[in-house]
Amino acid sequence: MSRLWTLTLYLVRELFGALAGIVPLAAAVAFGLIAFEYGMDQAQLITVGGLGIGTIGFLATLLLAGKADRAASFPILGRLRRRAELLGSILVGGLGITWILAIAIVVANLLAGRLTLSSPSLLWIMPTWTAVWLFVTALALSLSALVSRNGSNLLGYLLVVAVLVANDRKADLLDRGAGWAVRIVERLVWPVGTLLSRASAEVHDQTYFAAAAATLACAAALFLLAAFLFRDKDLLWSE
Amino acid sequence: MAWEVIEPSLVRARSVSKRYGRALALDRLTLSLPEGSVLGLLGPNGAGKTTFLRLVMGFLFPDEGEVDRGGLAPGQIGYLPERALYPSRLRVREYLELIGRLAGLHGQALRDKVRRLLAELSLEDAAGKRLGSCSRGMLQRVGLAQVLLGDPQLLLLDEPMLGLDPSGQKLMRDQIEILHKGGKTILLSSHNLGDVARVCTHVAMLNRGRLTRSGRLDTLLPGRAEVTISTGPLPPGLPSAIRSLAPGILASEGHIKLVGDAVQRKTEVLRLLLGADVDIQELVEAHATLEEAYLEATQG
Numbered sequence: 001m002s003r004l005w006t007l008t009l010y011l012v013r014e015l016f017g018a019l020a021g022i023v024p025l026a027a028a029v030a031f032g033l034i035a036f037e038y039g040m041d042q043a044q045l046i047t048v049g050g051l052g053i054g055t056i057g058f059l060a061t062l063l064l065a066g067k068a069d070r071a072a073s074f075p076i077l078g079r080l081r082r083r084a085e086l087l088g089s090i091l092v093g094g095l096g097i098t099w100i101l102a103i104a105i106v107v108a109n110l111l112a113g114r115l116t117l118s119s120p121s122l123l124w125i126m127p128t129w130t131a132v133w134l135f136v137t138a139l140a141l142s143l144s145a146l147v148s149r150n151g152s153n154l155l156g157y158l159l160v161v162a163v164l165v166a167n168d169r170k171a172d173l174l175d176r177g178a179g180w181a182v183r184i185v186e187r188l189v190w191p192v193g194t195l196l197s198r199a200s201a202e203v204h205d206q207t208y209f210a211a212a213a214a215t216l217a218c219a220a221a222l223f224l225l226a227a228f229l230f231r232d233k234d235l236l237w238s239e
Numbered sequence: 240m241a242w243e244v245i246e247p248s249l250v251r252a253r254s255v256s257k258r259y260g261r262a263l264a265l266d267r268l269t270l271s272l273p274e275g276s277v278l279g280l281l282g283p284n285g286a287g288k289t290t291f292l293r294l295v296m297g298f299l300f301p302d303e304g305e306v307d308r309g310g311l312a313p314g315q316i317g318y319l320p321e322r323a324l325y326p327s328r329l330r331v332r333e334y335l336e337l338i339g340r341l342a343g344l345h346g347q348a349l350r351d352k353v354r355r356l357l358a359e360l361s362l363e364d365a366a367g368k369r370l371g372s373c374s375r376g377m378l379q380r381v382g383l384a385q386v387l388l389g390d391p392q393l394l395l396l397d398e399p400m401l402g403l404d405p406s407g408q409k410l411m412r413d414q415i416e417i418l419h420k421g422g423k424t425i426l427l428s429s430h431n432l433g434d435v436a437r438v439c440t441h442v443a444m445l446n447r448g449r450l451t452r453s454g455r456l457d458t459l460l461p462g463r464a465e466v467t468i469s470t471g472p473l474p475p476g477l478p479s480a481i482r483s484l485a486p487g488i489l490a491s492e493g494h495i496k497l498v499g500d501a502v503q504r505k506t507e508v509l510r511l512l513l514g515a516d517v518d519i520q521e522l523v524e525a526h527a528t529l530e531e532a533y534l535e536a537t538q539g
Contacts, residue, residue, distance in 0.1 A: 002345070006337065006340040007341070010337055017328040070324070074318055075317075077298065078395075081314045232300050
């Protein structure tokens with residue numbers, strides 16, 4: 001645990017000490033200003049915030065992976081028992097940055113009077129967002145150049161874009177007789193979509209917990225995929 | 240390799256080949272790293288030295304063959320990269336503390352170890368400097384300091400003398416000797432034959448990815464005579480005819496050198512020279528140096 005924490009702090013510090021560190025900060029400021037411009041209630045916060053801040057977490061994780069993906073990591077890797085420790089620290093760092101930015105966005109908009117939080121079910125935001133953002137950071141990790149092999153990340157990005165576009169054009173797909181594609185896409189987006197919509201509706205039933213478990217299982221599968229790709233990857237960092 | 244029979248190995252590479260695209264970096268290399276030895280990897284640029292070090296580190300994986308690190312606990316390797324690319328914004332002390340924590344040191348033990356290393360490597364004044372503003376020689380010392388943290392069993396040093404001034408080179412040599420006496424196993428690559436001759440117990444020479452010569456330094460050189468023949472002008476075609484007698488013959492205008500087993504062909508070379516009516520000015524027999532052994536192993 002101590003090594004994981006040490007590595008996480010190192011990578012986060014490297015990111016925010018560099019110009020690239022401006023990216024998640026600027027994205028958070030932009031999201032905080034634009035998404036909350038006309039005010040937001042708790043239900044909207046759970047879905048819009050979950051996805052919007054999750055996207056910033058995705059970016060932050062990619063940037064952290066980029067900081068690890070260089071020759072300066074050679075002496076560090078030599079001291080690790082498993083390469084997966086480096087991936088674990090990126091995941092923890094990505095999730096930590098996402099939560100810190102989320103708290104800043106929420107607090108700033110609360111103080112500005114553009115966000116209303118009233119219900120006691122506010123506490124459900126934490127497990128909901130954590131599950132979604134673990135999935136998002138694990139997805140970013142598996143799509144990063146650090147673990148990519150033979151362009152696997154490009155294929156991954158194509159799949160993600162295809163799923164997002166297909167999810168947006170379900171009616172078109174049904175009109176064209178591609179009901180099978182709609183069913184696949186619905187299954188793929190079900191865990192995160194259901195988790196956010198149930199939390200937003202303040203319904204914490206069996207379906208909510210099943211969606212949370214499925215989201216966490218997907219996150220674990222993506223992390224294992226990243227670890228598998230990275231385990232015996234040739235590290236061709238040039239010195 | 241005779242040493243394999245009698246000395247236990249920490250790392251053993253068996254018939255390892257490695258390609259980068261179409262380029263063959265290592266070609267069926269078999270080499271073992273005896274426990275407690277200082278093995279110097281010699282070879283020209285592109286010979287495969289860094290590739291071999293990275294295979295041992297586990298940064299690269301062989302296309303064929305295997306690298307057995309059976310005798311080594313995970314995380315027990317200190318690695319000094321060839322070019323000191325370190326996180327430029329970290330300060331020297333912060334960086335050493337980072338590596339120390341990853342190596343399992345904490346609290347007062349970590350602080351004491353870092354302080355001791357800074358003193359031993361004359362880095363006390365640089366402790367607060369950012370790595371990005373350190374000189375090349377200073378970075379090389381920082382590199383050695385991070386290698387020594389956590390008491391690793393195996394030290395891999397890629398061109399440790401590169402960019403060091405004479406006093407820095409002496410410091411590095413002294414540290415390697417101290418570590419060797421302390422029982423550490425060291426694998427280093429170098430272009431500097433003098434340094435290798437001074438600090439290494441074993442030598443392995445690579446050329447174009449192949450192991451051309453290896454052995455204990457004390458058994459590799461003694462007894463290996465060389466013959467140098469100084470002559471007048473050689474008729475066209477004679478140098479190549481002489482060279483074709485054996486791989487260890489270097490023949491150029493007015494100068495013929497027979498190294499290693501090629502010394503056995505001395506009589507035939509002289510016969511060729513006399514047959515071509517060449518003026519033989521001098522014949523000197525001497526023991527080979529590491530330089531000659533290196534040239535012999537890497538030319539051709």
